[in-house]
Amino acid sequence: MSLNVLIIDDEEFLRRSLADFIEDLDHRPHLAANGQEGLRALAAIHPDFVFVDLNMPVMDGYEFIARARETAPELPIVVLSGVGLVEDAMRAVRAGAWDFIPKPVTDFAVLEHTLTKNLERARLLRENREHREHLEEMVRIRTAELERTRLEVVHTLGKAAEYRDNETGNHVIRVGNTAAVLAAAVGLSERRCELLRNAAPMHDVGKIGIPDSILLKPGRLTPEEWEIMKTHTRIGYEILTPSDAQGPDDLCGLAQAPASDAPNALLALARTIALYHHERWDGTGYPCGLVGEAIPVEARIVTVVDVYDALGSERTYKEAFDEDTCRRILREGTGTHFDPRVIEAFFANIDAVMAIRRNWRD
Ligand SMILES: [Fe+2]
Numbered sequence: 014m015s016l017n018v019l020i021i022d023d024e025e026f027l028r029r030s031l032a033d034f035i036e037d038l039d040h041r042p043h044l045a046a047n048g049q050e051g052l053r054a055l056a057a058i059h060p061d062f063v064f065v066d067l068n069m070p071v072m073d074g075y076e077f078i079a080r081a082r083e084t085a086p087e088l089p090i091v092v093l094s095g096v097g098l099v100e101d102a103m104r105a106v107r108a109g110a111w112d113f114i115p116k117p118v119t120d121f122a123v124l125e126h127t128l129t130k131n132l133e134r135a136r137l138l139r140e141n142r143e144h145r146e147h148l149e150e151m152v153r154i155r156t157a158e159l160e161r162t163r164l165e166v167v168h169t170l171g172k173a174a175e176y177r178d179n180e181t182g183n184h185v186i187r188v189g190n191t192a193a194v195l196a197a198a199v200g201l202s203e204r205r206c207e208l209l210r211n212a213a214p215m216h217d218v219g220k221i222g223i224p225d226s227i228l229l230k231p232g233r234l235t236p237e238e239w240e241i242m243k244t245h246t247r248i249g250y251e252i253l254t255p256s257d258a259q260g261p262d263d264l265c266g267l268a269q270a271p272a273s274d275a276p277n278a279l280l281a282l283a284r285t286i287a288l289y290h291h292e293r294w295d296g297t298g299y300p301c302g303l304v305g306e307a308i309p310v311e312a313r314i315v316t317v318v319d320v321y322d323a324l325g326s327e328r329t330y331k332e333a334f335d336e337d338t339c340r341r342i343l344r345e346g347t348g349t350h351f352d353p354r355v356i357e358a359f360f361a362n363i364d365a366v367m368a369i370r371r372n373w374r375d
């Protein structure tokens with residue numbers, strides 16, 4: 014293969030004789046008289062190999078090497094150094110040169126060997142980088158695939174839970190999207206908002222474990238039935254707990270949202286929400302009776318969004334309320350059922366909330 018070889022030296026005779034050597038090896042020599050010309054040639058012809066002198070007018074070899082390295086880390090640069098000036102050669106190597114050969118260059122074999130050796134080094138560097146880039150690309154693709162699969166599983170699970178009284182599955186999408194809007198409004202980080210968007214749809218996954226006779230009962234539930242209905246929070250928590258994880262004995266003792274950078278943060282948050290989305294601000298909710306800010310904020314947000322959305326939707330046991338009634342119920346529940354700060358965020362973002370309702374209509 015014929016290579017572009019850049020020769021930078023202020024001595025014309027040396028340039029010429031080196032160029033002859035290069036031509037004899039079937040490569041194409043390009044000549045420059047100082048570092049500055051060398052940099053121009055570098056940008057213009059993208060050489061495969063560079064020989065550079067050290068002491069030159071205008072721009073010396075050290076500066077050329079340092080500057081060339083900024084844009085061409087894998088380019089073989091070999092210094093032509095005067096005999097006995099090992100110190101200079103070492104300084105050039107520190108600046109980024111790979112090798113040096115003593116001047117005058119009289120031995121064809123030495124030149125050829127230097128070329129071959131440094132081209133090999135360049136090849137290895139390039140292959141190594143390409144291999145690394147390929148691996149990184151593979152990891153990126155696989156990670157994206159995993160993430161997609163995980164989200165699909167999550168949404169399917171959420172849909173399955175609400176399928177019996179909300180066949181389109183849009184309720185859980187509205188809840189996720191609206192929760193993300195409110196989360197941003199109360200100041201949660203972008204990452205936590207995204208986690209919430211994807212975790213919130215699983216809030217009622219525990220309903221899978223509630224018998225149809227109770228879940229689909231058109232009339233009022235008896236107190237016993239109601240107690241069973243309430244267990245969907247704990248069942249949801251358990252469904253979302255990995256089978257190899259040892260659950261805590263007291264679920265109510267761990268009322269805090271997981272760190273958003275924790276491994277499996279999505280499932281952990283979904284678990285938290287499943288467990289606490291029926292807590293109430295004044296402490297009269299279930300299953301734990303947590304009060305105020307002891308309830309994780311993500312769960313407080315889902316509570317508001319879920320109630321609002323359910324009020325405005327038709328269910329087996331009820332008609333849809335009109336928008337005014339839904340909003341009035343939210344206002345009336347502020348400070349008792351709902352976190353006032355979340356309600357404030359809700360009304361401050363009512364346009365975005367309504368847009369989500371429109372886009373994901375049943
Ligand atoms: Fe629920």
Ligand SMILES: [Fe+2]
Nearest residue numbers: 216217319323
């Ligand atoms: Fe729901």
